[in-house]
Amino acid sequence: MTAAVASVREPRARFRDLVASEWLKLWSLRSTGWALLFGALAVATFNVGTAWDHYRYWYAYDEAARVAFTADGRGLGDAFTGNAATVLVLWCAAMGAVAVVGEYGSGGIRTAFAAVPARGALVSARALVLAVVHAGFGAVVAGGSFWVSQAVLSLRGAGVSWGQPGAVRLVVASALLAPVCALAGMALGVLLRRGAAAVVGAVVVLLVVPMVLGEERWATAVAAHTTPFRAWHRLASEGAAGPYPWTTGGAWLVYGAWAVGAVLVTVVAVRRRDQ
Numbered sequence: 030m031t032a033a034v035a036s037v038r039e040p041r042a043r044f045r046d047l048v049a050s051e052w053l054k055l056w057s058l059r060s061t062g063w064a065l066l067f068g069a070l071a072v073a074t075f076n077v078g079t080a081w082d083h084y085r086y087w088y089a090y091d092e093a094a095r096v097a098f099t100a101d102g103r104g105l106g107d108a109f110t111g112n113a114a115t116v117l118v119l120w121c122a123a124m125g126a127v128a129v130v131g132e133y134g135s136g137g138i139r140t141a142f143a144a145v146p147a148r149g150a151l152v153s154a155r156a157l158v159l160a161v162v163h164a165g166f167g168a169v170v171a172g173g174s175f176w177v178s179q180a181v182l183s184l185r186g187a188g189v190s191w192g193q194p195g196a197v198r199l200v201v202a203s204a205l206l207a208p209v210c211a212l213a214g215m216a217l218g219v220l221l222r223r224g225a226a227a228v229v230g231a232v233v234v235l236l237v238v239p240m241v242l243g244e245e246r247w248a249t250a251v252a253a254h255t256t257p258f259r260a261w262h263r264l265a266s267e268g269a270a271g272p273y274p275w276t277t278g279g280a281w282l283v284y285g286a287w288a289v290g291a292v293l294v295t296v297v298a299v300r301r302r303d304q
Contacts, residue, residue, distance in 0.1 A: 047154035055128070055158055065162075068120040069170045073177070075113035080178035083107060087185045095187075102189045104182040105196055108175040109203040114261055117170070118235050119228075121163055121207045125214025126227035128159055129295075149296045152219075156292045159215060160208040167207030171200045195267050198277070202264035202284075209257050209284050210235060212291035219298045244271035254279065257287050 055061055083104070087095065098104070129152075175196070179188035189196060213235060218227040235258060242253035250273035253259045260280040268274075 044150055044154060047151055048157055051151075051155045051158040055162065064120075064124055065166050068117075068124070069166065069173075071120065072113045072117050072170050073174050075110050075116060076107060076174035077177050077181065079110050079112075080104070080107040080181040083187070084181050084185055087187075099187045102193050104179060104187045104189045105193055105199065107178045107182060108189075108196070109171055109199055109265065111262070113174065114203065114206065114258065114265075115236065117167070117203070117207055118210045118258060119232065121166075121210040122214030122217070122231035122235055123228050124163070125159060125211035125216075126218035126231065127224060128155065128211075129215055129218040130222065130224045130227055148299045152295050152299050153292065156212060156215060156295060159211050160288070163208040163211040164204065167204035170207070171203035174203075175200050195265075199265050202261055202280075205284055206257060206261050209287050209291075212288050212295075213257070216291040216294040216298075219295045244273065247273055255283055255286075257283060260284055 083098075090098070179190070182188035191197060210231075214227065214231050217230045217234070218224075221227045221230055235256070239253055239256040239258040242249045242256075242259075244250045244253065250271065254263070254275050260283040263275060263280040264277055
């Protein structure tokens with residue numbers, strides 16, 4: 030007589046457990062901390078360097094230019110420059126791509142999916158961790174750049190405070206650009222499965238396309254407005270420019286649409302391609 034063997038079923042992983050696992054996995058890599066540190070220094074250098082340039086050559090400008098710079102609050106432009114935003118986009122998109130491409134290259138993604146069959150929940154947890162880490166990264170870089178750059182300009186009486194119109198919006202928009210681009214990089218990494226290809230794809234989609242789309246025609250202007258980089262420019266500026274201006278509300282909507290769309294693309298790609 031054979032004894033019946035009771036089957037043991039593993040409990041289904043809870044989403045918070047998946048988030049905790051992805052958090053530990055991300056920070057277990059030494060490269061994560063170093064990459065964030067070097068990225069922060071690279072971005073902040075462009076901002077503080079611009080402020081230092083204005084400080085150093087302050088008296089090279091004529092008196093009217095100095096008065097206008099101070100009266101118009103132009104020092105806010107040094108808090109987060111276009112060059113700094115470009116570096117931020119590239120850095121965060123690359124980190125987002127590496128967050129998934131490495132596991133595809135090593136085959137670790139198969140082990141992860143074998144342990145957690147709920148693939149959608151697993152990549153959603155990874156996306157959440159990625160977004161939180163880069164949101165913190167962006168907040169530190171944007172807030173730190175604002176504080177240091179305006180401290181430098183204040184030595185010439187040209188710094189601005191948080192009460193300056195558009196200051197808070199600039200810092201928040203710059204901070205949130207980081208997680209949006211990290212999630213876009215993650216989606217490209219899942220689609221392309223190669224680190225170099227994902228980085229090149231990020232450059233094309235997030236930087237080249239916005240730069241080649243002109244503002245002179247309605248179709249190209251609207252297409253340009255739907256990119257995160259142009260959305261950041263709209264949020265960073267005091268007013269809409271060009272023959273087809275748009276609103277700050279539309280720019281915030283672009284941020285949200287890219288973040289949600291990137292996660293959806295990642296989840297759908299994992300479910301359909303990794304069978």
